[in-house]
Amino acid sequence: MLGNLWLIPILCLAGAAANLALGMLRANKRLVSIVGVGSVGLATVTTFIALSEYLGQARDVIRETYFTWIAAGEFVVDASFQLDQLSAIMISFVTFVGFLIHVYSIGYMHGETDRGYARYFAYLNLFMFSMLVLVLGSNLPVLFIGWEGVGLCSYLLIGYYYEQEYCATAGKKAFIVNRIGDFGFLLAIFAAFAAFGTSEFLGLREAVAVDPGGVRAAATVIGLLLFVGAIGKSAQLPLYVWLPDAMAGPTPVSALIHAATMVTAGVYMVARTNFFYQASPAAMLTVAVVGGLTAVFAATIGLAQNDIKKVLAYSTVSQLGYMFLGAGVGAFIAAIFHVVTHAFFKACLFLGSGSVIHACGGEQDMRKMGGLRKHMPITYWTFVVATLAIAGIPLFAGFVSKDEILAKVFAAGAVDLNHFGSLYTLLWVLAVAGAFMTAFYMFRAVYMTFHGEFRGGHEAEHHLHESPPSMTLPLIILGALSVVGGILIGFPGQLFHRPELNRIEHFLHPVMAPLAAAHGEVANAGQAAHGVSLPTEWVLVITSVLVAVAGWMVARNFYVGDQAFAPARRLAERFPFVHKLLLNKYWVDELYDAVVVRPFFGLARFSWKVVDVVIIDTVFVNGSAFAVELTGDFLRFLQTGNVRNYALSVALGILVLAVVLW
């Protein structure tokens, strides 16, 4: 398969094209399912064949060039893919999780019309294609194509139920907010080419590695611009607002695009261009600060949400914040590790919530759920397992990766990384607080949804049922991965003097290798982690476990038993302002509406009513026509129609010319 990497995305593209055609022909769902799931399944198989071949050989970077895409003077861009350790990990989990969610979609979307069903699978396949192009691209422009492709598919799928206005609006919001980030990304591509004369990752890495200190200014600019793109795509402060609204799309879409894969593209991109950040302490600090603030900010909003998908959406924003926090201390491997485990447990959570919503007939409000445990045991247990994973209960997937990030952040503070040590320590405190909140709101969701008595009315209770196998099977697989996925690929061996057990760390090391330290400074927390002693690490682990358990217990205390909901209500009554603040998500949407949207509408209205109607239409267009008409009205008196006048004009012209040309 190596040498034919293009097959992997092309299979998905072919599936998309076939499903579009089938949609026009109004083919039945069985055929659409076979094409849609089959194409992704084939891509998954192809990916794993390629992966096994790749692991079998020397593990060099494999770069395949297919054709010259852009050739404009010195600016040459190849359409080329690159398979190295990083993209290998990305394509395998993207295709695998993508395949599971495609299977799940068969059951979840069966109630749609034939055309809608085909449209759904066409978009989903197209998304897989774009995502694979994104992670396989060997240079910034090809990555950008995938980047825009997943943005388009995200827009299309959020607005899948376009008959409802709020879905179409949410799609537009996602697209427009992402544009802001893409703007930064594009500028970063230009800046990278201007500074280093290439847009290939390998070439850029080499160029930066030669003299990391010397290119610090360029690396800072490029790194910050790239991070603007990542902020948009990965829903970080201040551009996170589109992701909660994106829950308007079908739930499998939320699982695939808005939790497991697309939103992590920003983390992938930062990890892919890690050499820029290694060369620039300022850019790295920015990434860490934005990530840490987002992690806590989104977690606080998650505390008070009642819509099950909104809870998961804010949880996703928060977890993405953790990933950036990791990247921001140079722990790019830990960030990618968290991307992978997060894909497992968050996809599991979203699919579980989809299963719940499916059973409740479209109801998403957790206050109208409860007691679902006995009606849908598979969904319950997988949801609980994934919750344990995200909350950071030891040995579950999320614990391993999140703890690694927290340890690296603490280490960065301890060794005074880039002289920003106290800031990093502060971020660590915030991140631990966020971990507490994560455990709380996730168990709150579990207890509100699955425990207690059903609160949705007798009629609805009658319809509660476990979901079909096509939905539960992916849940079981993802649930299993949420349990063992973390230990399997990234066991924290350093805690037991067995660092070789941390496979992902070793596997990814060549891609994320620290640049030669610039001017003797410690530029990478990869080395910084060694500055923390083993006992300290164990203390850190125990701290985070205690925090997670504390969050769990508080949620249990609040939402289980005879007194369920009462403590929470009391707390809300005691701090009404805080409660309202969180319930209304800090009024950020309203703030943006007032600060950005309304002035923009005002500007648009001004452009329309004043600039267009008055200045352009009236003054320029009609005014120039009027001026011409008026001039003509006067000038026409020169046209006497008398031949002799014309002859006189000619003679006068000759005389004037003769005098002038003298």
Next chain:
Amino acid sequence: MTDIPIPHTWVLALSAALFAIGTLGVLLRRNGIAIFLSLELMLNSANLAFVAFAMTLAARPDGAEAALAGQLFVFFVIGVAAAEAAVGLALFIALHRLKGAIDVDRVNILRW
């Protein structure tokens, strides 16, 4: 007959005078035929200028060719004038049939 040369400026001056007179006629007369006659006068003043330059060039050692060219221009001008007169007079006949006169001030539909 003694050979006293004529300066070519004399011929050119005569040409200029005839041209001005012709222009005056074109601009001041209303009768189409008269305008046409003035035009012929202007054409002939141009002929005189050609001749003046031809004779100037002929005085040079290698000017025979140029002198010939000047005269041939006169010849061609006469040819063009003949063609012009034929068409122009036909036009006046048509105009007279249409308007009953050849006063060009009465031909004024060439306007808004």
Next chain:
Amino acid sequence: MVPVVFALAAVVAVVFAIVTIAHSSPVINVLSLVVVFFAMAAIFALLGMDFLAAIQIIVYSGAILVLFLFVIMLLNIRSVERLGSGRRVQALLGTVVAVGIGAAALTAVSLLTPTSGAVYPGSLETGTVVPIGRALLTTHLFAFEFITLLLVAAIVGAVYLARRDP
């Protein structure tokens, strides 16, 4: 002797040119133009251009101006138009412009060196029929043939324009 003849011819040409444009009778106009052409033919002959002098009289006076006379008689024009009658602004401006053009041309002529182009009357080798005919049928054959084409086109056009009923 030669300058005297030239001056005489020039005076005749100018005087009759003025009559040509100023007299109200078209017939007088044409006939005075004939006189102007004769004066010009005299100048041509004086300068040794025999051929031009001949065709000036034969073609111009004999053919073209006679055509004018025929048309005047055909249309029976008895205009009593005074010079400059009608539009006064046109007359005033026309006079100014015409005089201006004449003044400009004369100024240009006055700037030339009078003696540089001295002529040796009556002895121009190229002024006779033989060299002109040879040049017409060799070097300038294309232009010569083209002028015949022009004349044919003019004749056809004239016939078309002047015929009685379309």
